[in-house]
């Protein structure tokens with residue numbers, strides 16, 4: 001049995017209703033009921049059709065080529081060439097099969113690897129907490145943190161992509177990303193010599209012309225709108241940004257990546273009563 005079918009049978013025994021993809025798409029069974037539904041997508045075209053169903057998420061199940069080939073041999077064999085051709089066509093080729101499955105696999109909310117025993121596979125599924133509604137609809141914190149990560153994509157800094165969002169009462173007050181100030185060439189176009197050199201992280205910062213994402217978000221919001229707000233940042237703030245965060249009265253920090261966490265900055269925020277949490281990694 002394939003990983004997808006094995007998963008379906010486990011899900012069926014664990015409180016999910018297994019339905020046909022078309023039933024999900026047309027809403028015949030409804031998705032908001034007590035019993036969550038699950039369906040198998042056979043190829044990219046199938047996922048394309050299902051991808052905009054609300055309150056849903058994609059669970060990608062994969063297994064290494066070697067494991068799948070061994071299993072096929074156990075089931076009766078075939079030609080290796082045909083196995084590779086079929087597998088590649090499904091994963092990479094969009095001819096009549098919609099978006100290549102590889103693209104959807106990368107976008108999946110959750111992943112399981114079916115490479116060991118059945119028991120190991122079932123315990124992986126169990127560990128994914130598939131009934132948790134947060135997989136289909138992110139919490140407020142995850143929603144805003146994702147916005148911060150999205151903002152980081154607009155960076156023009158050569159050193160690092162960072163994004164920040166300031167939120168109050170679940171409303172976005174401002175967003176920011178790092179880069180050179182208005183009026184200067186973008187850092188990525190040579191606007192900041194320090195960022196375009198091989199200066200190591202955290203060194204020669206006094207020569208850096210780039211504004212940080214948190215700075216930009218705070219400037220954009222203005223200090224009065226930052227009071228009691230939450231700052232979502234794709235990276236843990238530096239010491240200078242921490243001083244700003246404290247000064248404008250931000251009371252919560254949710255960050256994504258802990259890479260380069262400044263322990264002094266963290267200690268300062270915690271001692272001043274700012275709630276510091278890590279969400280993600282996204």
Ligand SMILES: [Zn+2]
Pocket residue numbers: 156157158159179180187192195210
């Ligand atoms: Zn820069």
Ligand SMILES: [Zn+2]
Pocket residue numbers: 212213214215237238239240241242
């Ligand atoms: Zn900073």
